Amino acid sequence: MKAVVFDDERTIRKVMEKILKKEGIEVKTYESGEEALKIVKELKPDIVFLDISLPDADGMELLRSIVSLENRPYVVMISGHDEYNYLIEAMKLGAFDYIPKPFDIDKIRKVVAEIREILSVKTVSDLGEADIIGKSQVMKEVFKIVGRASASNQPVLITGESGTGKEVIAKLIHKYSNRSDKPFIAINCGAIPSGLIEAELFGYEKGAFTGADRSRQGKFQAADGGTIFLDEISELPLEAQTKLLRVLQEMEITPVGSTKSVKVDVRVIAATNKNLVKLIAEDKFREDLFYRLSVIEINLPPLRERKEDIPELVELFTKQALKNHGLKKGGFTEEAVELLKMYDFPGNIRELRNLVHKLIAIYRERPITPDLIKLQFEPEKQVILDWKEGLKKEVAELFSKGKKNIYTRLVEEAEKVVIEEILKYTKGNISEASKYLGIHRNTVHKKVEELNIQKGKGR
Numbered sequence: 295m296k297a298v299v300f301d302d303e304r305t306i307r308k309v310m311e312k313i314l315k316k317e318g319i320e321v322k323t324y325e326s327g328e329e330a331l332k333i334v335k336e337l338k339p340d341i342v343f344l345d346i347s348l349p350d351a352d353g354m355e356l357l358r359s360i361v362s363l364e365n366r367p368y369v370v371m372i373s374g375h376d377e378y379n380y381l382i383e384a385m386k387l388g389a390f391d392y393i394p395k396p397f398d399i400d401k402i403r404k405v406v407a408e409i410r411e412i413l414s415v416k417t418v419s420d421l422g423e424a425d426i427i428g429k430s431q432v433m434k435e436v437f438k439i440v441g442r443a444s445a446s447n448q449p450v451l452i453t454g455e456s457g458t459g460k461e462v463i464a465k466l467i468h469k470y471s472n473r474s475d476k477p478f479i480a481i482n483c484g485a486i487p488s489g490l491i492e493a494e495l496f497g498y499e500k501g502a503f504t505g506a507d508r509s510r511q512g513k514f515q516a517a518d519g520g521t522i523f524l525d526e527i528s529e530l531p532l533e534a535q536t537k538l539l540r541v542l543q544e545m546e547i548t549p550v551g552s553t554k555s556v557k558v559d560v561r562v563i564a565a566t567n568k569n570l571v572k573l574i575a576e577d578k579f580r581e582d583l584f585y586r587l588s589v590i591e592i593n594l595p596p597l598r599e600r601k602e603d604i605p606e607l608v609e610l611f612t613k614q615a616l617k618n619h620g621l622k623k624g625g626f627t628e629e630a631v632e633l634l635k636m637y638d639f640p641g642n643i644r645e646l647r648n649l650v651h652k653l654i655a656i657y658r659e660r661p662i663t664p665d666l667i668k669l670q671f672e673p674e675k676q677v678i679l680d681w682k683e684g685l686k687k688e689v690a691e692l693f694s695k696g697k698k699n700i701y702t703r704l705v706e707e708a709e710k711v712v713i714e715e716i717l718k719y720t721k722g723n724i725s726e727a728s729k730y731l732g733i734h735r736n737t738v739h740k741k742v743e744e745l746n747i748q749k750g751k752g753r
């Protein structure tokens with residue numbers, strides 16, 4: 295481990311150096327804070343001990359800049375002030391700890407031990423490869439396309455329901471591309487007022503509109519050499535769509551209020567949970583832009599179509615949640631995971647993630663059993679779960695009795711229920727029922743006879 299100390303008091307520097315060296319830590323001390331940021335960037339220490347009131351720098355400002363570095367070290371503030379407002383402010387800015395002067399040597403040792411422990415544990419919180427789950431066949435297909443997409447510069451369109459991982463996949467393509475050391479800039483087209491979107495994407499010149507008191511770079515320029523992720527692309531106003539199309543064709547942008555265009559080299563990845571083809575038919579999305587964006591298309595399957603990924607996702611989210619709460623034990627029983635596999639998760643991975651985090655927050659180290667999960671579901675969802683559970687029990691019973699025709703028996707029973715119920719709604723009208731069921735009229739007719747279905751009198 296490496297540490298740096300910024301403190302203008304000579305004795306503090308000496309003491310710190312001694313303690314840290316004894317702990318086996320490589321240490322450098324500095325009297326001045328002027329070059330602190332530069333030093334931290336160069337030396338890449340694991341820990342920074344920082345005096346709040348250096349004569350030539352503002353410790354709080356330094357803290358702010360150090361914690362915003364990409365590979366940020368743990369910053370421990372040392373301070374002569376012990377008023378609570380300094381303490382709150384420093385912790386809020388992201389200090390790891392705050393040690394008032396004159397300090398106790400044991401406090402320093404304790405903080406070092408804590409950081410050592412954290413560094414020795416592999417973290418799961420930041421998006422590393424181990425944090426992306428996808429053993430299911432459908433996800434393997436997705437990863438193949440990600441691989442192909444990473445090797446090219448063509449635009450990619452990622453479609454999929456909300457919470458299926460569109461942003462995760464966009465980042466993955468960037469990570470594996472030869473642009474990975476350049477920026478990945480994400481912009482949510484739905485979150486920016488339509489009047490500002492062009493300025494946001496392409497930048498603007500001073501005086502381009504009221505309030506533009508200086509010129510500003512847009513996201514395309516910020517992403518130069520890298521990747522821009524246009525999330526919720528369906529929300530892009532038509533005018534901006536026209537401009538985007540031109541950018542994709544020419545690979546140059548014209549800031550708002552400017553007449554000069556600027557060359558850019560940006561890989562575009564767009565995402566949507568809407569049906570763009572439908573929006574094209576409604577004249578809300580440009581067809582030519584759609585073709586341009588969807589040179590490579592990735593459709594992320596909903597979680598209900600890859601339930602085999604649920605156990606690993608639960609494991610991953612459990613680990614994250616336990617870590618967030620500083621818990622050593624806890625998690626789902628096997629039966630609980632089985633129950634989760636029965637549920638369809640309309641909110642997809644995000645819903646599963648939130649559910650796991652919520653349950654761990656409530657039950658902490660207590661094993662999470664099916665009944666605890668059910669408490670989280672609304673009554674309508676409970677019925678669905680109970681129904682599938684009931685079916686499982688039925689399977690178990692038939693199996694234990696050694697029955698041989700389990701499949702036909704249960705499928706027929708299910709068919710009978712479905713057809714009978716729909717016929718009740720259509721008051722026994724077979725043609726109409728066939729439309730709702732999505733099977734041919736003749737088939738419905740045949741089933742009614744075969745399965746001895748009552749052609750209900752209506753509800």
Ligand SMILES: Nc1ncnc2c1ncn2[C@@H]1O[C@H](COP(=O)(O)OP(=O)(O)OP(=O)(O)O)[C@@H](O)[C@H]1O
Nearest residue numbers: 425426427455456457458459460461462567643644
């Ligand atoms: N394959 C995966 N493995 C692990 N976690 C995942 C995976 N895919 C998505 N997640 C997690 O699920 C959550 C939702 O993912 P993401 O934000 O990428 O979805 P999205 O499709 O962009 O959703 P929305 O349409 O709502 O914006 C995030 O917390 C993400 O980390």
Ligand SMILES: [Mg+2]
Nearest residue numbers: 457460461525
């Ligand atoms: Mg998203």
